[in-house]
Amino acid sequence: MKNDRRNFIKQAGTLTGAAATISLLDMLSFENVKAASSRIQNLSPKDAARDEDFWFTVQQAYTVSSEIINLNNGGVSPQPLVTQNALDRYVRICNEGPAYYMWSVLGNGRENVRNKLAELAGVSAEEIAINRNTSEALETVIFGLDLKAGDEILTTNQDYPNMMNAWNQRVKRDGLKLTTISIPVPPKDLSEIVDVYRKAITPKTKIIHVSHVIFMTGQIMPVREIADMAHEKGIEVICDGAHSFAHLDYKISDLHCDYFGTSLHKWLCAPFGSGLLYVKKEKIEKLWPLLGAPKDFSTTDIRKFEHLGTRSFPIELAIGNSIDFHNGIGSKRKEERLRYLKNYWAEKVVRFPKVKFNTSLMDNQSCAICNFTIEGMEPAKIHEELFSKYKIYTTTITHDEFKGVRITPHVYTKIKDLDFFVSAVEKIAKG
Ligand SMILES: Cc1ncc(COP(=O)(O)O)c(C=O)c1O
Known part of the structure; x- marks a missing residue:
């Protein structure tokens, strides 16, 4: 145990990669995502967007609450466990001797994060x-x-x-x-x-x-x-x-x-x-x-x-862990999955009477974020019903020229949660 800690400090001192600070448990979740990525490497990003086995592995890397369905990831997003744990470890190390570990050890790792x-x-x-x-x-x-x-x-x-x-x-x-x-x-x-x-x-x-x-x-x-x-x-x-x-x-x-x-x-x-x-x-x-x-x-x-x-x-050093995680998924794959999730719910909801969109669904005009409204209903009311009756968390947008509810899924969002959201909107729209 003591040796592990000494090794970690040594590694942090000569930090050349965030992976150097990953614990065995984190390594497993990070490696799971990497292994899942290599399994689908022959799929186009658009096809990979629909591979639920791959995205299940990604979902497991997050610790989001089952108490709510969070569809406001645009405000701020959760960190995968690998980042949470790295952050926790960095804080603990700093607390062993803040002036030394912060300024003389961890501070040196900032340049590595800048490069990444x-x-x-x-x-x-x-x-x-x-x-x-x-x-x-x-x-x-x-x-x-x-x-x-x-x-x-x-x-x-x-x-x-x-x-x-x-x-x-x-x-x-x-x-x-x-x-x-x-x-x-x-x-x-x-x-x-x-x-x-x-x-x-x-x-x-x-x-x-x-x-x-x-x-x-x-x-x-x-x-x-x-x-x-x-x-x-x-x-x-x-x-x-x-x-x-x-x-x-x-x-x-x-x-x-x-x-x-x-x-x-x-x-x-x-x-x-x-x-x-x-x-x-x-x-x-x-x-x-x-x-x-x-x-x-x-x-x-x-x-x-x-x-x-x-x-x-x-906080600054753990950015590196999130970059590694992001790269493990792949930028284009992530973009296509996010667009797929948006289209998944939006293409169903658009068929309901009174539902209107403030966002174009064209691929070059939107990705994960989409704003919809139900004619004759204030966005605050839609937001309130979604939360109080269905525990679906969203945010409202009120502008002089338009208003609506903004929906933002993220890579950990489950298809069944979007199905639940779609049925909630249908019920709300039908009054
Ligand atoms: C377009 C845009 N710019 C800037 C910000 C501010 O971000 P932060 O609060 O992280 O500075 C936000 C926050 O949601 C945003 O949506």
Whole structure:
């Protein structure tokens, strides 16, 4: 036992991979998922999405409660057991001598996590800052950009409130102008969305702030097309990737944006309070950090955005375990399973009278997240009935132009739970 612990500490000190810290039990669940993946390696991701034996193995890697059916994974997602246990072990090690184990041992493992994140994101590790969430990432950008009175920021009225608050603070403080456009819900095709942005650009537009996946509806946005159009006009692009990272199979570099932020506690299933900021290499120098960096700190070093002071190294290190788990499933397989789960319930529910969708079911417009409503019923009432009568947990979305209930399954969601949800909606819709 003592030896095991000593070995773990030794491994943590020279941490080269999160697998180095996996216990035998975790190893079994992690290995089960890996073995199940290799069993279906000849299946296309679309076919693998329907292989219930494979997904059963994935479901077993989570510890979710049977008390409720959680269909609000968009808010925050659970961690697989392998991550929970790693986090627990990191915390225990830190408590054996915090200043030593945190700063001298675990802290060294951060660079390994940065490398893993960079590989997953398809960008350089020197463009990735590890932080706590999307809000921290994007507000670092919003407050760090040199902008002057009269400069215009273009965004939609469906982007996330935290970031809109930050922009509004700059409007008040620095005299910027925030233009919020309305996008169709749902659009016929993605070019309709690009056109709305194109028409709203003025000679004073300096920044376009765009969500990759709209949190209200799950709408996938044509970020690359918007970014290419913006760059032709010398406009920089900030992408809110809270709902797309480790949900859709893509690389940040595919998006052509200048700045990107995401929360790893959403689709990656990393510990609560973990996120990343991406800044394109050539933009790092001019972006001010939110928390002051030392004077002699190289201004082109991405680590200047990490001067948070004492923070949770256990949370940061356990991100690596979630990346391993995610890679064990495979990004494309995960995307196809999530889309399959959404289509599974949505294609049944859409046939019920009075049910309407605020989300397009086209593959290029949505994946796991979908927003529906029942005509003549307030979303709060639908949400309340789903929970009080069926213990199905969802969330409501109320916007000036549309409203509904947002449903987000995750990789651990069981088909029989979706069947139960479908029958609950049918009963509610029939009154
Ligand atoms: C699109 C979008 N951006 C940002 C956030 C904020 O995420 P966090 O609270 O992790 O900072 C959310 C949260 O749901 C979101 O949906």
